[in-house]
Amino acid sequence: MQQSACTLKNVKKVFGSIVANNNVNLDIRRGEILSLLGENGSGKTTLMNILSGIYFPDEGEIFVNGEQVTIRSPKDAFDLGIGMIHQHFKLVDVFTAAENVVLGLEEKTRFDLKKVAAKIGEICDKYGFHVDPYQKVYNMSVSEKQTLEIVKVLYRGADILILDEPTAVLTPQETEKLFSVIRNMKKHGKAVVIITHKLHEVLSVSDRVAILRKGEYIGTVNTAEATELSLTEMMVGKKVELNIDRPLPVNPQKRISVSGLNCKNSEGLPVLTDVSFDAFGGEILGIAGISGCGQKELLEAIAGLQPCEEGSKIEFIAPEDETPVSLLGLSPKRISQLGVSLSFVPEDRLGMGLVGSMGMTENMMLKDYSVGHSIFTHTKEPHDLAERIREELGVVTPGLSTPVRKLSGGNVQKVLVGREIAAAPKVLMTAYAVRGLDINTSYTIYHLLNEQKAKGVAVIYVGEDLDVLLALCDRILVLAQGKVTGIVDARKTTKEEVGLLMTGKGGDK
Amino acid sequence: MTLASFISWFTGAFVFGIVIMLGCVGETLTEKSGNLNLGVPGIMYLGGISSLSAVFMTQLRVREMIAEAAAVFVEAGNRAQEWVPETGLLKFLTQPVTSAITVKGAEASYRVFFDFNGWIGVVIAIVAALIGAAFGGLIYSFLTVTLRANQNVTGLTLTIFGSGVANFFGGSLNKLAGGVGQISVATTSTAFRTSFPWISTAFGKVSELLFNYGFFSYIAIVIAIIAHIYLNKTRHGLNLRAVGENPATADAAGINVTKYKYLATCIGAAISGLGGLYFVMDYIKGTWANDGSIESLGWLAVALVIFTKWKPINAIWGAFVFGLCYWVYLYMPQGVSEILAELFGVQKISHLQSLYKMLPYIVTIIVLIITSLRKKRENQPPQSLGLSYFREDR
Numbered sequence: 001m002q003q004s005a006c007t008l009k010n011v012k013k014v015f016g017s018i019v020a021n022n023n024v025n026l027d028i029r030r031g032e033i034l035s036l037l038g039e040n041g042s043g044k045t046t047l048m049n050i051l052s053g054i055y056f057p058d059e060g061e062i063f064v065n066g067e068q069v070t071i072r073s074p075k076d077a078f079d080l081g082i083g084m085i086h087q088h089f090k091l092v093d094v095f096t097a098a099e100n101v102v103l104g105l106e107e108k109t110r111f112d113l114k115k116v117a118a119k120i121g122e123i124c125d126k127y128g129f130h131v132d133p134y135q136k137v138y139n140m141s142v143s144e145k146q147t148l149e150i151v152k153v154l155y156r157g158a159d160i161l162i163l164d165e166p167t168a169v170l171t172p173q174e175t176e177k178l179f180s181v182i183r184n185m186k187k188h189g190k191a192v193v194i195i196t197h198k199l200h201e202v203l204s205v206s207d208r209v210a211i212l213r214k215g216e217y218i219g220t221v222n223t224a225e226a227t228e229l230s231l232t233e234m235m236v237g238k239k240v241e242l243n244i245d246r247p248l249p250v251n252p253q254k255r256i257s258v259s260g261l262n263c264k265n266s267e268g269l270p271v272l273t274d275v276s277f278d279a280f281g282g283e284i285l286g287i288a289g290i291s292g293c294g295q296k297e298l299l300e301a302i303a304g305l306q307p308c309e310e311g312s313k314i315e316f317i318a319p320e321d322e323t324p325v326s327l328l329g330l331s332p333k334r335i336s337q338l339g340v341s342l343s344f345v346p347e348d349r350l351g352m353g354l355v356g357s358m359g360m361t362e363n364m365m366l367k368d369y370s371v372g373h374s375i376f377t378h379t380k381e382p383h384d385l386a387e388r389i390r391e392e393l394g395v396v397t398p399g400l401s402t403p404v405r406k407l408s409g410g411n412v413q414k415v416l417v418g419r420e421i422a423a424a425p426k427v428l429m430t431a432y433a434v435r436g437l438d439i440n441t442s443y444t445i446y447h448l449l450n451e452q453k454a455k456g457v458a459v460i461y462v463g464e465d466l467d468v469l470l471a472l473c474d475r476i477l478v479l480a481q482g483k484v485t486g487i488v489d490a491r492k493t494t495k496e497e498v499g500l501l502m503t504g505k506g507g508d509k
Numbered sequence: 510m511t512l513a514s515f516i517s518w519f520t521g522a523f524v525f526g527i528v529i530m531l532g533c534v535g536e537t538l539t540e541k542s543g544n545l546n547l548g549v550p551g552i553m554y555l556g557g558i559s560s561l562s563a564v565f566m567t568q569l570r571v572r573e574m575i576a577e578a579a580a581v582f583v584e585a586g587n588r589a590q591e592w593v594p595e596t597g598l599l600k601f602l603t604q605p606v607t608s609a610i611t612v613k614g615a616e617a618s619y620r621v622f623f624d625f626n627g628w629i630g631v632v633i634a635i636v637a638a639l640i641g642a643a644f645g646g647l648i649y650s651f652l653t654v655t656l657r658a659n660q661n662v663t664g665l666t667l668t669i670f671g672s673g674v675a676n677f678f679g680g681s682l683n684k685l686a687g688g689v690g691q692i693s694v695a696t697t698s699t700a701f702r703t704s705f706p707w708i709s710t711a712f713g714k715v716s717e718l719l720f721n722y723g724f725f726s727y728i729a730i731v732i733a734i735i736a737h738i739y740l741n742k743t744r745h746g747l748n749l750r751a752v753g754e755n756p757a758t759a760d761a762a763g764i765n766v767t768k769y770k771y772l773a774t775c776i777g778a779a780i781s782g783l784g785g786l787y788f789v790m791d792y793i794k795g796t797w798a799n800d801g802s803i804e805s806l807g808w809l810a811v812a813l814v815i816f817t818k819w820k821p822i823n824a825i826w827g828a829f830v831f832g833l834c835y836w837v838y839l840y841m842p843q844g845v846s847e848i849l850a851e852l853f854g855v856q857k858i859s860h861l862q863s864l865y866k867m868l869p870y871i872v873t874i875i876v877l878i879i880t881s882l883r884k885k886r887e888n889q890p891p892q893s894l895g896l897s898y899f900r901e902d903r
Contacts, residue, residue, distance in 0.1 A: 054761065054900060075763030090758040092751050094886050102744070103751050104762030111744045138886050152762075 003030045004066070005160050005191040006051070006082070011060030013046055020046040024060070024217040026210055028160060033182060033192045035202040035223070037235055038212035039410075039438030044195045045087065047212070048162045052084035053077035064160075075104070080160075083153025087164040087195075089145045091137045098133040101152050116155075123154050127184045129177075143174040150181065161185065162193045167201055171290050172466060172499045179205050197235075197438055199228045200467070213237055236440050244446050244471040246491075247454065252280035254317050255427055255458035256302065256340075257324065262309035263297050263482075271297045272482045279427065281319060284449060284459040286473030286490060288466065288498055294482035295462045299429045302460075303340060304332040316340065319426065319456065339426030353416050356405030360386040360397065360415055363404060367419060389418035393444055410437045414444075421448055428452050431462035446472055466495050478502055510840060512714070518840045519718055522832030527726045528553075528788045530828035532810025534733045534821045535781030539646070540814060541740060542773035543753040544653060545895040547664025549781050550807025551671020552645040556782025557789040557803055558675035559641025560634035564694045564795075565682055567633055630697025634790055635783070642782020645671055646775035654770045657897040672804055679797040698795030701725055701787075723791045732780060736821035749773055753891030756898035766898055784810065809835075812873040818880060818888045831869040838865035 008026040012019070021043040028034055038044045049055045051062070053074040062069055064080045071077050077084070091100050098116045109115075117133035124131055129147050137145060146166060153161060163182070167175045182192055182205065196202060202209055202223065209226060211218040211234045218234050256279040263272040272294045279285045287295050300306035302314055308328060315324035316338060327335055354363050364382035386400045393414040397407050404412055417433050430449070434442040449472070453459050463469045469476055473490040478501035485501040510518075532549050539546045546552075649667055652658040686692040702723040709721045740746040751759040752769045760766050788803055789795065813831060817823035838861060846858045855861055880888045 052761070073763065073765075074761050078763050084761070086761065090755070090761040092754045092758055093892065094754060094889075095747075095751070099747055102747070104748055104759065104764040105744070107744075111742070111747075136886070 004028070005030045005064070007063040008047075008051070009061040009063070011047065011050060011057050011062070013043070013050060013055060013057050019215050021050070021057075021212075022215045022217075024212070026217070027220070028191045028193055030159070030191045031186055031189050032208065033186055033194060033206045034220075035206035035209045036193055036195045036212065037197060037199075037202055037209050037231060039197065039214075039235055039440055042212040042235075042438070043215040044212055045164055046215075048084060048164060048193065048195060051077065051082055051160075052162060053082075054084075078156050078158070081158050082160045082162070083156055083158025084162040085146065085149040085153060085164065085166060087168065089149055091145055091148065093138040094136065096134050096136055097131055097140075097148050097151075100137060100148060101133075101155050103152075105156070119155065120151055123151055127154070127181055127188070129181055142169045143171075143178075146170070146178070147181075159189070160191045160193070162195070164195045165197075166194065167196065167198060168464070171502055172495065173503065175201070198465070199231055199439075202226075202231065203228065211235055232439060235438075244443070244468070245450050246472065246474070247450070249280065249283040249453070249474055251456075252282050253319060253456075254278050255281045255319070256460075257313070257315045257317065258302070259313045261298070261301060261312040261314065263294075263301055263306055263312075264309065265297070270482055272301065275479075275482075275484050277477055277484065277487060279458045279460055281426070281456045281458045282453055283474045284453050284461055284472060286469040286476040287460065287462040287479060288469050288476055288502055289479035290502055293479045293502075295431060295479060297482075298479070299431055299460070299462065302327065302335075302427075302429065304330055304335040316427070336423075339424075341420050341423050341425030341428050353419075354404055354412065357403045359399070359401035359403060360390065360395070361400050363415060364389075364419055367423060385419070385422055386415075389415060389422065393418050393441075393448075410441050413437060414441065417445055417448070421452060425452075425457060427458045427460070429460040429462075432464060433461065434463070434465070434468070442468070466498055470495060470498070510842070514840055516714070516717060518833070518836055520721070521836045521839075522829055523722060524726070524792055525832035525835055526828035526830075527722075527729045528784045528792060528806055529810040529813050529831060530733060530824045531729050531784030531787060532781045532807060533813040533817060533824045533828060534736050535642075535777040535779065535784070536810060536814045537777070537817070537819055537821050537824070538736060538740075538749075538780065539774045539777035540819060540894055541749050541753045541891055542770045542777075543756060543891055543893045543896065543898070544650070544770055544774050545660045545664065546646070546649050546667070546774060546778070547661060547811065548645060548649055548667025548671065548778075549664075549810050550804040551668035552642050552778045552781045553785035553788070553807045553810070554671040554675035554803050555645045555785065556638040556642035556779075557785030558678050558797075559782070560638040560786040561692070561694065561789050561795070561797055562678055562682055563637030564630045564634050564697045565686070565692060567630070568694065569685070627696040627700030630694060631700045634697060634701075634786060638782045638786035639779045642785065643775045643779040645782070646778025647771075649778070650771045650774040653897055654767055654774075657899060660895050660897065668804070668807070672801070675803070676799045679799055682797060692795075692797050694790075694795040698790050701790040702794070725787055725791060729783070729787065730825055732783070733821045733825050736780075740821065750891070753893060756893055757900075760898075760900055766900075770898075781807075781810065809869055812870055815890075816873045816876050818876075819890060830872070834868035834872060835866060837868060838862045841865070 004027055006028040008024055011021055011024045013021040024043075024047055026047070036044045036048070046055060050057045051071065053071045053076050056072060062071060064082070069076075069080060071080065071082075092103065095103070098113045098120060101120060102113070102116050120131055120133045129150075131144070131148055131151050135144075137148070140148065150161070166178060170178060182194070185192055194201075194206060203226065206223050208220055208222055209231060210220040211231065213235060221234075258278070259276040261272055261275040262270065265271045275294075275298060277285075287298070289295055297306050301308050301312075304327060308314070312328065314327045316327050317324045318338070325338070327340070355366065361379060361383045364385045365379070383400065389395060390397065390400065395407070395411045395414050397411060404415055407415070413433065417430060420428065420430070428449070433445050433449075437445065446468070449459050449461065461469070461473060470490055470493070476488050476490050476493065476498060477484060478486045478488070478498055480502055488498065488501070532553055535552075536546060536549050645667060649663055652663045653660050682692050704721050704723060705727075708716060710716055712720070740750060748759065748764045749769055751762065752764060752766050756766045759769075784806070785803055788806065789797070809831060813824060813827055816831070817827045846861055849855075849861055849864070850858050853861070853864065
């Protein structure tokens with residue numbers, strides 16, 4: 001039996017009328033990895049924010065090393081040895097790694113960044129990772145930033161580490177590396193908590209799993225005794241079908257044809273190099289790649305939002321009409337009138353497509369603002385559409401006029417994806433449609449995509465989770481640094497093959 | 510251009526520059542905490558009027574006190590005169606004290622007090638300017654940090670408030686002093702314009718160009734250097750910058766965001782207020798003018814923050830460049846002015862003045878364009894500038 005590092009008793013936290021945590025009991029032990037599992041909005045992050053001093057609990061008790069404590073601020077949390085690695089990195093972009101590490105520390109010694117750099121080097125050696133103390137954060141990759149976050153909490157002498165969805169933005173290889181670091185920390189007697197909703201990760205890395213459902217604490221089980229199905233049932237509260245349907249494409253017709261596509265970013269560097277592929281109606285084409293490898297630019301180029309280089313070719317073939325129409329040079333509005341729809345879910349979810357301070361109804365209206373000629377707005381249809389999306393997708397919101405910014409991430413995404421699908425497109429492009437969504441909602445969205453596929457729509461799905469890409473798509477196009485490294489049949493390929501293609505190494509096979 | 514006119518252009522630009530440099534350094538500190546305080550003109554107004562009225566009222570009060578004392582003295586003398594015969598005891602004691610002599614004595618002692626102690630006025634002026642301006646910063650922080658009001662609206666309101674308050678009291682002071690232009694705190698102003706001995710004359714023209722300004726000019730430059738060191742070389746400076754870049758990160762790192770925002774805004778405002786003080790005491794020599802000149806200087810200070818790319822050290826030369834641009838119309842060769850007048854279809858050459866006065870703003874816009882084109886992250890404004898922060902915001 002390991003020593004208990006931190007215990008939560010009957011913790012409750014309320015935001016306005018929403019109960020984010022209720023009666024949560026948690027036991028975090030040294031030399032152990034605990035997974036915190038739950039759907040979106042089940043209060044995992046809120047709970048950990050309470051531990052790290054960002055939020056203050058309304059009720060309940062917290063014990064650290066057997067003593068009851070009050071954590072009023074992040075500083076209190078540090079003093080108790082609790083360090084949190086947030087899902088959205090808490091780093092200052094224009095600072096160097098070392099500057100970020102010492103931020104907020106009240107050391108009595110003279111301010112000397114060289115000493116800090118030396119100590120960072122020591123920590124890196126101990127746990128086996130690499131950080132350049134003088135590198136600016138804005139030059140770092142996602143995984144480097146995450147490593148820096150871990151160094152930051154270790155530098156502060158944390159021995160209870162909380163990682164909030166650490167693998168959401170990592171490739172399978174980077175994830176494996178992260179897990180080995182975490183196992184290393186476990187060996188050194190640290191207590192580690194991982195928040196995630198990827199079940200296979202829970203099973204592979206953790207010792208025990210604590211499950212939350214809609215803010216309520218469900219229970220803690222030993223990972224060795226759990227299976228994917230049993231965990232899902234605890235999480236969702238009912239039996240769920242974990243298999244994604246994948247009907248064979250019916251009568252696939254060429255819908256989009258891209259060849260020799262080249263794009264440059266605003267700094268003049270190539271982001272897409274010689275991309276060629278076809279997308280068929282009635283088929284789901286997956287696009288895999290490490291984030292920032294040109295997925296966004298590819299979709300934007302098709303939607304007319306990204307200028308393309310000379311010689312690029314993008315053609316659209318309407319189902320009723322065999323003659324290809326070139327999409328290059330058409331305005332985004334014209335392209336979307338042809339039936340090419342793009343729903344891009346950026347990391348912050350609100351960045352593209354929705355206006356945070358507007359309600360659901362008004363956000364529905366954004367898409368067809370130009371319909372009708374009256375100077376007054378038509379609210380009836382958007383209102384009905386909003387109502388329908390709310391019911392069909394189960395959007396949890398106090399009302400249709402509540403600003404979407406106030407909804408939880410998953411619900412915001414449902415609104416966005418729901419609206420795009422409702423536009424009845426002929427080509428539906430979605431990027432990160434299930435980013436950060438829980439299992440139940442994700443499956444609702446996969447189901448919606450399959451419905452579109454059955455209707456003969458060409459679906460292009462940019463995803464992060466390889467397991468899902470492999471289970472949902474018919475074909476997978478892999479991008480690495482703006483180049484197509486392969487188009488594989490999703491029914492025959494393996495995760496390893498796709499992972500290798502993503503790093504650009506498998507390209508010559 | 511003759512050497513004499515070059516020197517006068519240079520010195521004019523220097524003194525002008527000190528005013529906006531102080532405004533700019535204060536505003537830079539404030540903006541580094543993420544508070545976009547557009548109330549700089551109002552704050553400089555507050556600093557200026559606080560110092561002027563404090564010194565003026567002290568002078569007035571001291572004069573009154575001495576006059577009162579004299580009156581008491583005179584009355585005592587008179588009473589002694591009346592009283593003595595009644596008792597019949599002290600007849601031989603006094604010569605009657607005449608009021609005229611006493612009042613003259615009081616005037617003299619007043620002058621002695623202030624002529625020799627212009628420095629008392631300096632201390633009073635600085636303290637008053639710091640308090641008055643920091644008060645403006647406090648209003649701003651309370652509204653934007655505690656109540657989370659919109660920063661732009663609050664700042665603009667503060668500008669209107671500051672200029673209103675200042676011009677109201679400026680008008681009253683004029684009245685008290687007996688008419689527009691009658692306010693004079695000459696002794697204090699002279700003290701402010703005292704330059705350092707020896708060095709101000711030792712090197713001929715060089716001294717005239719660089720070392721012949723009021724001592725406060727050099728204090729201002731030292732303030733800019735200290736601000737630079739604070740921001741870039743100290744732990745607290747690092748924390749402050751983090752607050753302005755990303756308050757959520759700073760908060761998670763255990764930095765008290767509210768405290769930093771309050772302190773940076775109030776201290777920044779106090780420094781900006783010293784610009785107003787310098788303007789009143791040195792630039793216009795201890796008088797008051799209700800012509801809105803402080804306001805236009807305040808906006809130049811805001812423009813200078815952008816020009817300097819949020820680095821106080823750049824403000825030292827940046828302010829001087831602004832000063833040169835601002836006064837260039839006085840020293841423009843006749844030929845150039847004539848060509849320009851022809852070009853813009855201006856009737857009188859003196860009307861070109863307004864065009865020349867746009868130069869600092871045009872320079873700022875050019876700097877903005879260049880820095881935007883270069884896209885260097887270090888030259889951008891603090892990332893969360895203008896946004897309020899609430900920890901439990903979802």
